[in-house]
Amino acid sequence: MMTTYPAIPSLLLIPGESQVDYAALYAIATAYAHSGLLISSHGKKTDRPELSFPAIVCSSFAIELFFKFFLMLERAESEEPSSKHKSGHRLGHLWEKIPLEHQALIAGMFRNKTEVPLLDASDRRIELFVEALAHVGDAPFVKWRYVHELVDPSLMSHAAITEVLDALGYAANYVMKEKSGMHRRHDTSMPEEAMIAPDQPDEEQLLPIRGSEYLLLGRDSVLRRIPVNFERKKAFFLDGIRHAVEILDVTYSRLRDALTHLALNPPASNDTPDVFAHVFIDAWGFVDAVDRFSMMYTQMPGIKFGNTKGGIPPLREFTQEFRKLRNITDHLASKADYVISRNGGAWGELTWLTGAQLQPELIAWHCTLRPGTLQTKPSMQTDPIMSTLDWPTDSIRLCAGEYEGNLSEIRKHIAVRIRHLEAQLKPAFQQPAQAQVPIINDAYMRRQVKRVG
Structure with a gap:
């Protein structure tokens, strides 16, 4: 029903003297x-x-x-x-x-x-x-x-x-x-002795990377535009970093979409074997890319890191769990007794959180996918879950043996380093020695093969 008497019936508007108020x-x-x-x-x-x-x-x-x-x-x-x-x-x-x-x-x-x-x-x-x-x-x-x-x-x-x-x-x-003078703009300039890229960013520097976002910049990213006369070994490491992050983006995006679908559309028990293979391929591909990024980033020629800061571990420490996970899958046969003693499977175990409804109350699913032969009926976790939820799916974790990697969390730590690295490289590539030389990368070639005789 409409009302005929508004709460604020009228206002007197007096234009100011300035036309740019x-x-x-x-x-x-x-x-x-x-x-x-x-x-x-x-x-x-x-x-x-x-x-x-x-x-x-x-x-x-x-x-x-x-x-x-x-x-x-x-x-x-x-x-x-x-x-x-x-x-x-x-x-x-x-x-x-x-x-x-x-x-x-x-x-x-x-x-x-x-x-x-x-x-x-x-x-x-x-x-x-x-x-x-x-x-x-x-x-x-x-x-x-x-x-x-x-x-x-x-x-x-x-x-x-x-x-x-x-x-x-x-x-x-x-x-x-x-x-009004209520605050000053922060000084975002880097000191002369600053590292090429931060190993330990402050908590507020860690960017919230949503599931749908890529870590790299767009097609014109400086990591895609390395001049041909740039030092060959450094260019090799920068390429390795870029490729690792591109794999992170592809595998995480596919994995997140697949896990969201599984949570909202649970497969029948006899269909479960048909869904886990591509999921775990992407999960382990992500782990491999994290480990490769960490090695290429921390060992890049000429890279320097600042003093230790409290609150956030350095990249090498933060990615150590992914290194251990990769070590298990690379030596699965020799690690078999170790994994079995912890009731693990050959491909590990994935857990994640998917939201289904926000209003009038939150409905979310905590899911577990553990392929392989089981000798006892698995039990669901009943402990309270403390986690953020980047809607709809977040907190994707891969476990093998006693090690667990949080695939969702590691992305923001990698993202801030990638973006800072690009910010450092951009002015370097604009120097006269590099600015006027060609850029050649990501080649694809094809030639026709004809049958003879």
């Missing part, structure tokens, strides 16, 4: 952002899903306003008249107008709930934000406010909209606090 625009954008969430929450409480339409319209418009906030901020700082600018509704067009410094700030807040930006955002983090922005559409405000005019089925993802909105909102809030 970014503080007022920030307040309005924030209000629309909050409105979208409030309407969505009210729709769920009252079981009125149609309220999702005004909710997503408010959130979509908030994205547009936050983009315009950053444009207005730039004009205010440069004292440029605003009348020359017609920004429109297209988000991609607005994003391109934003200065690179603020693009990096926004990307540094993407999927980052700490409200502390990862400043000097890597190209990959910016690329991830742009991908998310493209996913919500170039003009979601226009699309969803005229939802009644749609002619084809459309997925309306308020979650995807709010993920982009969060990054913009946190970035704008950071700027406003900076303007």
Whole structure:
């Protein structure tokens, strides 16, 4: 039932003297952002899903306003008249107008709930934000406010909209606090004696790597663009690092998808032998790639590491469990008695956590896959589970003997090292000695073979 008397019946609006009042625009954008969430929450409480339409319209418009906030901020700082600018509704067009410094700030807040930006955002983090922005559409405000005019089925993802909105909102809030002197920007410069890549990053440096994300940058990653005159042995090690991480991405992505499907669609008992082979191929391939990455990274010629820091173990220590796992599978025959004494199987055991439902209550499955002959009926673990859940599947662990590797956790430790290594290599490859030479890599050749006689 509609009401004829709103809680706030009227407001008197008095325009400010400045046409570039970014503080007022920030307040309005924030209000629309909050409105979208409030309407969505009210729709769920009252079981009125149609309220999702005004909710997503408010959130979509908030994205547009936050983009315009950053444009207005730039004009205010440069004292440029605003009348020359017609920004429109297209988000991609607005994003391109934003200065690179603020693009990096926004990307540094993407999927980052700490409200502390990862400043000097890597190209990959910016690329991830742009991908998310493209996913919500170039003009979601226009699309969803005229939802009644749609002619084809459309997925309306308020979650995807709010993920982009969060990054913009946190970035704008950071700027406003900076303007008021509430905090200083962190110094992200590296000291002269800094290592080529960090062996022990601080906890806040570890990037949350979601299951759907790759560790490497895009196709233009500096690790794919090594000049032909770069020192041959170093190039060999960099290639080894890149290949290892590419294998990590492929195997983890396939493994995670397969385990999610198994959790949500349990196979019949007589079908279980048909599902484990490709799962364990990817799991052990991931272990092998972790071990190879660790060796190539820590032994690369010329690499140096900083002093020991507390809180997070160095890479070699953190990957030691994967080295032990690989040692078992490489010497399985000689390790047979050891594995059997711990009731293990020839291929080890996989466990993982998959979420099935968030609301009204969390429903998740803790799954175990242990191929091979069993002499006693296995029992499910009953201990409480303490774990994060990167929806829908996280905490993928492979166990063999007494050793267990957390495949999900190790990825963020590798990711921060890869991204820092790329940041170190990029300026090195831009030096005159390397900048003007060709780049040749990843060759594929084919020739036709003809039958003679």
